[in-house]
Amino acid sequence: xxxxxxxxxxxxxxxxxxxxxxTRIKIINVLLEKELCVCDIAELVGASQSAxxxxxxxxxxSKLVKFRKDGCCTYYSLADSHVKxxxxxxxxxxxxx
Amino acid sequence: xxxxxxxxxxxxxxxxxxxxxxTRIKIINVLLEKELCVCDIAELVGASQSAxxxxxxxxxxSKLVKFRKDGCCTYYSLADSHVKxxxxxxxxxxxxx
DNA sequence: ATATTATATGAATATCTGTTCATATATTTA
DNA sequence: TAAATATATGAACAGATATTCATATAATAT
Numbered sequence: 001x002x003x004x005x006x007x008x009x010x011x012x013x014x015x016x017x018x019x020x021x022x023t024r025i026k027i028i029n030v031l032l033e034k035e036l037c038v039c040d041i042a043e044l045v046g047a048s049q050s051a052x053x054x055x056x057x058x059x060x061x062s063k064l065v066k067f068r069k070d071g072c073c074t075y076y077s078l079a080d081s082h083v084k085x086x087x088x089x090x091x092x093x094x095x096x097x
Numbered sequence: 098x099x100x101x102x103x104x105x106x107x108x109x110x111x112x113x114x115x116x117x118x119x120t121r122i123k124i125i126n127v128l129l130e131k132e133l134c135v136c137d138i139a140e141l142v143g144a145s146q147s148a149x150x151x152x153x154x155x156x157x158x159s160k161l162v163k164f165r166k167d168g169c170c171t172y173y174s175l176a177d178s179h180v181k182x183x184x185x186x187x188x189x190x191x192x193x194x
Numbered sequence: 195a196t197a198t199t200a201t202a203t204g205a206a207t208a209t210c211t212g213t214t215c216a217t218a219t220a221t222t223t224a
Numbered sequence: 225t226a227a228a229t230a231t232a233t234g235a236a237c238a239g240a241t242a243t244t245c246a247t248a249t250a251a252t253a254t
Contacts (some may be wrong), residue, residue: 002126002141004188009126012187013119020114021242022107029099029106038201044099051243053202063194072200072251082190089186090109091101093179097160118212135231148213150232169221169230 018062019086023047024055028078028087031065035077115159116183120144121152125175125184128162132174 004012019025026045030036036044042052056076059065064083067076078084101109115121123142127133133141139149153173156162161180164173175181 002123003129004126006123006143008188008191009122010119011191012184013117013122015187015190016113016122017117020110020117022110023242025106025110025113026099026103029101032100039199046103048244049201050203050245054242057202069201074201082186082193086183086186086190087109089179089183090112091105093112093183094105094108096179120212136229145214146231147215147233151212154232166231171231 015062018058018064019090021055023051024059025087027052027055027059027076028064028083031076031078032084032087035068035075037073037075041076112159115155115161116187118152120148121156122184124149124152124156124173125161125180128173128175129181129184132165132172134170134172138173 002009019028023045026047027041030041030044038052038056039049041056042049045052047055056065056067059076060067064079065076066079067074069075099106116125120142123144124138127138127141135149135153136146138153139146142149144152153162153164156173157164161176162173163176164171166172
């Protein structure tokens with residue numbers, strides 16, 4: 001066994017799996033700047049409203065984004081600073097390749 | 098658009114996709130301690146030699162592990178400190194959930 | 195009340211991906 | 225040389241997953 005037990009490694013894999021999809025990463029990318037409603041996100045990332053909504057559901061279930069409702073609109077934002085840190089570390093790695 | 102352009106976000110997603118599989122994360126987990134040959138990795142992570150070899154190929158292609166040959170054996174180790182950092186950040190996030 | 199706008203979601207589909215199995219390659223040992 | 229050991233890899237298969245399409249829900253505006 002390594003440093004961690006199996007249960008924990010599986011949790012970590014599950015976490016990174018969420019970051020491992022380009023639509024979701026694009027959503028996170030635009031949410032780094034400010035909170036946005038679904039249709040603005042869809043516009044910015046160039047995906048359908050439905051596709052974005054499905055992916056937001058996954059991000060929400062993983063507690064990586066939070067949301068607030070305002071009338072018709074639902075505004076999403078990043079859940080905490082960890083999400084940004086993980087994104088930035090990935091970014092850093094890519095820049096050094 | 099967010100902070101990054103599309104090409105870069107896709108690269109980041111591709112990177113995290115590699116971390117997003119439990120067999121690969123388990124391999125990284127055991128390599129955090131020391132370099133290991135394929136059959137030792139297979140033993141430690143509880144996967145078949147073939148499955149591990151396939152996953153090492155992916156890790157190698159992504160430049161997340163490096164290797165050296167010694168006779169029959171191939172010893173694998175983590176490519177650089179970024180891999181460990183990303184793993185640890187994921188670990189940190191999990192611990193705070 | 196009706197139409198419009200914003201969002202969510204189930205089903206179907208197509209694609210991707212990880213494992214297994216069989217086998218090839220290469221090194222070491224008897 | 226033959227057998228054993230370590231690793232790599234292609235093909236096939238099964239399971240996972242992302243998108244689309246259709247539609248439901250809910251809030252707002254006319």
